[in-house]
Amino acid sequence: MFSEKKKDPKQDLTKEQNKIAQGTTFKGDIESQGSFRIDGKVEGTIKTPGRIVVGKSGCVEGEVKCHSADFEGKFTGKLIVESQLSLKSSAHIEGEVITDKLSIEPGALFNATCVMKDGVKTLNDEKGRKRKQKKGETA
Template structure:
């Protein structure tokens, strides 16, 4: 009776949802760690660790306090903590970055605040693995 309808394979459904953008809206506060394969748009507040293989966009009202790991990031809002990117960090005029930054490339518009120790390496992915090893040694 319903044989004419075809269901999507589960693997395809998982692939589609992992590439959709995750949005943390203005007025939302998340305390804890977040991990995703898809890109992020953050207009709210995140206190904790954010890890993604996608792009991170932090809007003017966005604030992240903790560790952020990803590929590329565009900031209009604020960040405080440790930032690890395998690609480019782009800071708009309203951005405010404080802490420790490990990136491949940096683009800064006039007016942005960048108070951080910055390490620019060609291969930041290996740095991410080293950081994870160092954290596991420190926690023991």
């Protein structure tokens, strides 16, 4: 009579949150299906299909690959964000950033090279020649 909806176990895992508390230092590589909240210090590589939140006291040095990220703390290294990277006013980012969308609040320090994915599309002009169009530009 009542059908039970089957949950995707992969979806449940990305809802789990790993936490590195203030005063904690972790050195090494971390790979998880869950999201991260970092208020301590991480030196190494973090990979997750979830979200990473770095609080004001948080510091990450190394490489990060994630779906989305919110930074209030510090980051140095290579940051690869599949969707949106949000930098709060207290954020301090240095290194290399690759993302699809970027949001920076006034006051944030952003000293990085940045590549915006899917930012350039190839179009054909009236004569059939190909030209590149930037995101937001009309044809």
